[in-house]
Amino acid sequence: MDQATAPTPHTAMRPTRIVLVLLNVLLGSLCALAQNAPPDPDLLNPKSEAARKLRDSMATPTNDWPGYLPVSEEDKKRPKVNLRFVVWDGEEGRPVLQKAVREFEKHYPWIKVKFEGVSQNFQEKLLNQVAGECAPDVAMMDMNGFNRLAKRNAIYGLNEFIAKTPGFNLKGYYKPLVDAHSFRGEVYVLPRDIAPIGIIYYNKELFRKAGIPYPDGTWTWDFKPRPELREKCFTWVMQQLTKKDKNGKVLQYGFASGWPGAFLDTLVFSQGARYADDPEEPTKVLFDDPRVVNAVQFMQDIMLKEKWFPSPTELRSGLQASAHLLFAQGRLAMYEVGIWEVPAFRRELVPGKPEFFEWDIALAPAYKDGGRGAPTGGSGYSILKQTKHPWEAWLLTMWMAGPPGMAAMANAGIAQPGIRAQALQEPWTPGPNTPKEQAYPPSRIVTDEAVPYVVFNPTSDLWPEVVSHFNSQQDSVWLGIIDAKEAMRIATERSQARLDVLRAEQRLPRANWLLGGAIGLALVGGILAWVYLPERKVRRTAKEKHESRIAYGFLMPWLLGMLFFTLGPMILSLLMSFMDWDAITPAMYRGVKNYVELGTVDPWFWKSLLVTSIYTVVAVPLGLVISLALALLLNVKVAGMPLYRTFYYLPSLASGVASALIWRRVFQPEGGLLNTLIYGPDGNWNFLGIASLLKTVSPDGPVNWLGNEKTALAALILMSVWGAGGAMLILLAGLQGIPQHYYEAATIDGAGPWTRFKSVTIPLLSPSLLFCLITGFIGSFQVFTQSFIMTSGGPNGATLFYMLHLYNQAFMSIRMGYASAMAWVLFFVILIFTVIQLRLTKYVYYEAEAK
């Protein structure tokens, strides 16, 4: 293709965006004027001519570009090229993609692809691999992730590849999708699919039973049901489709979304509100916009007051089901989520089977003024700069995010093709040749109709960290512990502060490694001087010198290990704690700002330090007392002692991940072991009066141990007791080491059991006790696995252990410098505790001294 005529839609993006923003403002003020005027029915109707024209302006409805280049006989003789290809698709998607990859390998026979699926924290792991210098060649990517990589120069801009590829038709792709994957006019991700979340799955039978006509997309929503509009009012429909029994227990929910944020975004965007002023480079967060606050409050009301919408707590603990499951079981009438859940529903709802019911999808409602907007998924593939074969990587990208890959995905019903022409035909949109098992949902054309209304969340790489404050406040609102206005005030305050800091820090001076190295060498020199200066005066014989040389031979592994794996890293860590460094781009000098940020900006730092300290101060002594009690009991010469010893020790041997899983089950609010014990299988017991006590933390019904902010940490402490076996073994060994005649002597002197315990056992056991205490503290301050697996630090940071926070900073946000500062703070906290404990040494009895 001629360079001059190459399509460059992206250069036109900026003006378009400005026009769109202006239009939005105009529409907003018009709507404000005409508050109660009914919306234009022609605009509301997706089947109208106006709506069709709007869609055609976003992408051409036809496409001739095949997505691959011809391969000549010469090409086939090329040297073999290996590519690593990483995706996050789940069990549905992987086999489909793998098949597409195999076909790609057939077409380009000199390329071999290693296919890898990553299920959790994909973006973070990818960034991690870039930092770890082991990045794949091609990776799945989305608009929320690419910016972080693009800014670090870790992925290729694709405009040049596109220009070099004859016939490439970028206009065939949905334009909003391409725009969302671009930054300043450069495409960084070749999109493969779009997934508007503004679609609602509905259960036709429940609509029929309630006597409500099926939705056709021309409905609107309002904060209150408007019975006069009947089925045209979404809120009214949601209310009508909720069924409760006499006691107010919900039998059937009117509506739910895949996650609360999906619906919240719909509410916010359709009112014309946005979360930030500029999606590419935000400078101001808008969470306290009254439209956002009202939407959040509305969500809280329909969850907790009206109960039309199951709250996350209700789903997790009360129902123990996902919204997906509820819908599949016919207990949920409407369900807002992306199209990707279709294959699962097709599997679960097979026509002819008893659980089957008719279902379909409809366009999500507009706001009462006719404004539409909904979030969207969407993804594509990017080429990593660490690849050694960029052109082959581009061939793979083009194949997977071009017609061949899209056809495969569409065929499986997983993802709506990003090329519109493919989204309009079979197999994506059903036609006469569509097989029966792919008949549902019949109105798949809705996925195309929803595209003009998609709103992309800010794509800036700063955004994930900024928005985390908004998300955590949302969680508190859904739990009912705060109202929307206050929550949004806090969210705005914290996220704006974070955004300001992040923006201010994009221009820091380069860190000076030469100076750092000099400081490091000086530190090593200081230590060497401390070790060897006193030796200067010592005169040694030749034999002693010889022995010294031999000794250093024996010490060599440790000395090298000390230098490379302990001292070296410690010095590096100290230097890093004054830097801002992601290990990818050059390090920046940040001075003491990391420490200042810890103390004054980061609210989670104090929270995590507090949580970890409470955990340590309670769990370690508690564990020690229990270990000591068990050891004393086992030290009584009873039958079967080795067997009991084994039983008590086994939990300390169980895999940490497995124990975390088991205990999650134990703590489940309904049917969990702990609550069965406390409340009884039917909820009528009151074991030792604990059930009454627990009323204070959980007034309505069984305690959700891990989901309740007040009990989550206590639950983890309880769980830690299970691991008391390790200390028990050490103490038992200590007890068995106490000579029997000490006790006999004490008895003869007339000592009772308590005196013997106090004056013989404890002093003689004190070295073991101190050892367990110190190692227990050091270990406990670094506890990680439980909260990583069981709670992810939630709810609301109640179990955010220090190590988890540090891990997230270092390996999820790739803020290695900041995390190093955190590590040093923890080091000093542990040091202080250890020194205090070592002060206890004067109460510790050492046999050697007594002799």
Place this chain on the structure above:
Amino acid sequence: MNAPVTAKEYDRVAKRSTRVGVVIKTIVLAILFAGAVSFMVPFWVMLVMSFKSPGEIVVSSAWSWPKAFTWDNFNQVLTSPNVNFLLFFRNSLFVTTCVTVGVTGSSAVVAYAFARLKFAGRDRLFLILLSTMMLPGVVTMIPSYVMFAKLHWVNTFLPLTVPAFFGGGAFNIFLLRQFYMGIPRELDEAALLDGATHWHIFSRVILPLSGPALATVGVFCVIGTWRDFMGPLLYLNDPDLQTLELGLQTFRALNDERWNLLMAGSVLVSIPLILIFFVGQRFFVKGIQMTGGK
């Protein structure tokens, strides 16, 4: 209280104490039994759930024995297309073997210098050794990651195994040094007179006598490495390289809330170490005597 006790009185006290002893022993046994049962309950729950169908898990109580006993969950776990537990097992075995050999071997060598040899800077170096025992691992975690990244070692077993060969950890060195100090010096002095080198004394005299201590270091190391989660989490991205502990987490991420499968996976992951414990219990319990009582 401290008045001398006559022989008659001592007999009386002793007799009474045997009678009291029986009662006490019964009470102790009862408490121990109750405690052991409650410590075993979570395992029981894991075990029975791993033999239940997903349908039965929803309707039955958590601790009941499965009505329709099935091996199907294990079958599904082992044949799951996305995770390969046998491969995980092999990886765990490889990493654990390397680390255990490295730790035991290198700490045995280093401990010899501290226990038997005089050299320049010995006392202060020993102090440094002791203080690194108190050093929380978190301080070196991040720079080590960066270092291994720059060496292109991430996503290989090297960051997990290579450091084990360099000293084997302060605690193990200390433990072995204490043990060596207990071996009579006459033995190595006799060997020295016979013209043996220090390497000979170490390998022919000290090592053969240190079996129990080495076994203790080894068993602790096996347990610690096998259960390590953070290390593999940081360094092993490739699913083909993951260890059992990390693999179970990967499996969980793919099958969240499918309790029958999660519990079957947990059982599989927990079994090897429990077996090792039963085989090595003798070394273990004996060896612990050395760890706490310093």
